[in-house]
Amino acid sequence: MEIRKFTLSIIVMNKFGVLHRISGLFSKRGYNIDSLTVNVMPEDERMSRIIMTSSGDDATREQIIKQLEKLHDVKEVKLI
Amino acid sequence: MLDASSKNQNQHETMSGAAILIETLINHGVDEVFGFPGGAVLNIYDELYKHRGKIRHYITCHEQGAAHAADGYARATGRPGVVIATSGPGATNLVTGIATAYLDSSPVIAITGNVALPLIGKDSFQEVDIAGITMPITKHNYIVKDINELEDIICEAFQIAQSGRPGPVLIDIPKDIQIQKAAFKGGKARPLFPLPPINQSSIEEAAKLINESKKPYIYAGGGIISSRAAAELMAFADKIDAPIGSSMMGLSAVPYTSERRLGMTGMHGTYASSMLGAESDLIIGIGVRFSDRATGDKSKYQENTKILHIDIDHSEIDKNIKSYTSVIGDIKEILPRLTEMVDQRTFKKWKDVAAEYKKIGKECSRGLNEDGLHPKNIIKTVRQYANDDTVVATDVGQHQMWTAQYYEFTKPRTFLTSGGLGTMGFGMGAAIGGAVGGKKRSILFTGDGSFHMNMNELATAVMHRLPVVVIIMDNRVLGMVRQWQKLFYEEHYSNTTMDRVTDYVKVAEGFGAAGCKAETMQELETALEKAFATDGPYVIDCIIDKDERVLPMIPPNGSIDNIITN
Ligand SMILES: Cc1ncc(C[n+]2csc(CCOP(=O)(O)OP(=O)(O)O)c2C)c(N)n1
Numbered sequence: 001m002e003i004r005k006f007t008l009s010i011i012v013m014n015k016f017g018v019l020h021r022i023s024g025l026f027s028k029r030g031y032n033i034d035s036l037t038v039n040v041m042p043e044d045e046r047m048s049r050i051i052m053t054s055s056g057d058d059a060t061r062e063q064i065i066k067q068l069e070k071l072h073d074v075k076e077v078k079l080i
Numbered sequence: 081m082l083d084a085s086s087k088n089q090n091q092h093e094t095m096s097g098a099a100i101l102i103e104t105l106i107n108h109g110v111d112e113v114f115g116f117p118g119g120a121v122l123n124i125y126d127e128l129y130k131h132r133g134k135i136r137h138y139i140t141c142h143e144q145g146a147a148h149a150a151d152g153y154a155r156a157t158g159r160p161g162v163v164i165a166t167s168g169p170g171a172t173n174l175v176t177g178i179a180t181a182y183l184d185s186s187p188v189i190a191i192t193g194n195v196a197l198p199l200i201g202k203d204s205f206q207e208v209d210i211a212g213i214t215m216p217i218t219k220h221n222y223i224v225k226d227i228n229e230l231e232d233i234i235c236e237a238f239q240i241a242q243s244g245r246p247g248p249v250l251i252d253i254p255k256d257i258q259i260q261k262a263a264f265k266g267g268k269a270r271p272l273f274p275l276p277p278i279n280q281s282s283i284e285e286a287a288k289l290i291n292e293s294k295k296p297y298i299y300a301g302g303g304i305i306s307s308r309a310a311a312e313l314m315a316f317a318d319k320i321d322a323p324i325g326s327s328m329m330g331l332s333a334v335p336y337t338s339e340r341r342l343g344m345t346g347m348h349g350t351y352a353s354s355m356l357g358a359e360s361d362l363i364i365g366i367g368v369r370f371s372d373r374a375t376g377d378k379s380k381y382q383e384n385t386k387i388l389h390i391d392i393d394h395s396e397i398d399k400n401i402k403s404y405t406s407v408i409g410d411i412k413e414i415l416p417r418l419t420e421m422v423d424q425r426t427f428k429k430w431k432d433v434a435a436e437y438k439k440i441g442k443e444c445s446r447g448l449n450e451d452g453l454h455p456k457n458i459i460k461t462v463r464q465y466a467n468d469d470t471v472v473a474t475d476v477g478q479h480q481m482w483t484a485q486y487y488e489f490t491k492p493r494t495f496l497t498s499g500g501l502g503t504m505g506f507g508m509g510a511a512i513g514g515a516v517g518g519k520k521r522s523i524l525f526t527g528d529g530s531f532h533m534n535m536n537e538l539a540t541a542v543m544h545r546l547p548v549v550v551i552i553m554d555n556r557v558l559g560m561v562r563q564w565q566k567l568f569y570e571e572h573y574s575n576t577t578m579d580r581v582t583d584y585v586k587v588a589e590g591f592g593a594a595g596c597k598a599e600t601m602q603e604l605e606t607a608l609e610k611a612f613a614t615d616g617p618y619v620i621d622c623i624i625d626k627d628e629r630v631l632p633m634i635p636p637n638g639s640i641d642n643i644i645t646n
């Protein structure tokens with residue numbers, strides 16, 4: 001299948017190790033992180049928005065989204 | 081600050097972190113825990129002492145054994161298993177146990193002490209970042225950094241461990257948090273997290289697919305057991321008249337007496353389950369993840385077959401295998417709805433095919449010495465001394481596969497085996513957890529290699545008077561690895577011929593247990609008479625042929641075309 005770049009918006013709780021959880025998930029499952037930025041959400045400081053670009057085929061992209069959704073501190077994952 | 085907060089909430093009692101932990105465990109129905117003390121959990125152990133009428137602590141010989149025991153307890157009872165360990169080496173000793181629980185979706189709550197918060201990050205004595213280490217092998221984990229969050233974290237850990245697809249959760253509690261005080265709000269168990277509603281149209285689509293099928297095949301896994309849906313599975317299978325192949329994790333969900341039962345699928349699965357899986361036009365995977373060991377070459381697997389995948393974990397859909405359609409949610413809820421919607425069927429021809437393959441399966445894969453002390457005979461004989469509720473644990477290797485193949489399971493939660501991680505050394509701890517949780521005699525089928533990894537826990541079984549019958553399938557080799565060396569490495573038996581001179585009877589006696597050696601079926605019977613009348617553990621060293629193989633075998637990433645039957 002064709003490898004494509006895609007961008008995810010991930011809203012997370014600002015809990016201990018949350019970035020580690022996300023990057024750990026990527027390394028554990030063999031996914032790529034091409035770039036990543038994190039910003040505290042101005043409207044609610046308990047949360048952050050991660051914008052991440054990654055690459056993979058369609059199946060990988062779907063898996064990445066589902067695996068992210070399973071993390072307890074991840075509140076929302078959107079493909080943008 | 082602490083004083084202020086306790087004043088603000090003066091309707092609540094103020095307690096130390098360690099007391100909050102133990103009270104909260106008790107309020108979650110935990111009356112038995114496993115563990116091993118040390119400096120960073122002294123306060124927790126002090127509370128265990130104070131609460132000793134309400135919660136019983138089983139000390140093991142090694143934290144790994146305690147983790148496996150908590151896991152075995154959870155698998156046998158369906159309730160979370162709790163394990164406590166100190167910081168540093170105590171915590172790292174849990175790692176294999178936590179990973180084992182994670183791969184088999186077992187609800188284990190691991191509690192570790194850590195150095196006090198000001199010492200964290202300083203490479204302090206017995207400091208280790210156990211939360212970092214266990215992140216990839218837990219469903220979630222915590223470091224408690226604020227005493228006021230402790231109670232909520234513990235309650236949430238229980239929710240996470242048991243909601244949806246179960247799994248282990250670790251809570252790392254620094255020593256100063258155990259000592260500090262906070263208001264205790266009662267530590268009551270909270271309801272499990274709700275699942276998203278089941279998509280009705282996905283059930284309709286599944287029903288349509290099933291109604292179109294002429295050769296349906298059910299592939300049932302551990303999810304059936306987690307969801308307590310064994311009866312629902314049978315009702316469903318009866319209505320669509322389908323045979324059931326099981327993953328190793330799902331074996332105990334289908335009683336051996338059922339005509340529909342094909343036994344295990346996959347690498348060492350039965351001939352019938354492999355053949356029918358390959359020939360069916362619709363594989364209905366329920367609570368399974370289509371792991372490589374269970375499916376072999378997936379491209380072959382799917383050639384003419386549609387896959388309907390039913391699971392509680394949406395990330396399992398299309399992870400290992402692309403499904404034709406899927407239903408996501410709790411199997412216990414899905415199956416009755418699906419059963420109602422599908423047509424009542426009878427497939428005479430398909431049934432005859434199944435019966436024929438079962439017959440062939442019995443004929444092929446004969447062992448070397450089937451009249452003597454052969455694994456099959458050992459397992460079948462032991463079964464006669466057990467009852468339907470007896471919990472059976474295994475270690476990992478040939479003996480594990482033989483147990484999966486030949487032991488006649490009747491009830492869910494009676495088979496404790498490390499499926500996903502394949503952990504040698506799991507068995508002793510698991511059998512202990514099974515005996516504690518089931519409050520009765522458990523059986524361990526182990527190998528000489530595996531037993532050497534965790535035989536120390538025999539002392540635990542003696543200490544707590546736990547009736548564990550240990551059957552060592554003693555081939556004096558790392559049999560499973562040797563089997564691969566024979567088949568795929570030109571019989572280069574590199575480091576698998578142990579020929580250890582260990583005297584297992586003396587080992588048993590040395591630990592304060594009893595045991596004997598069996599070289600014939602007659603000796604085995606005599607030994608079993610004694611074993612099943614003994615108050616504590618009993619070890620039976622069964623001498624078997626080192627060249628006995630586990631058959632049939634589909635080589636790694638192979639298909640039914642490559643099956644080895646003799
Ligand atoms: C902790 C661990 N180390 C290594 C292995 C690899 N391994 C799988 S089966 C096996 C042999 C087990 O020997 P034994 O317990 O005697 O069982 P047998 O196969 O002889 O019945 C080994 C070494 C493993 N599964 N787990």
Ligand SMILES: [Mg+2]
Nearest residue numbers: 527528557559
């Ligand atoms: Mg062996």
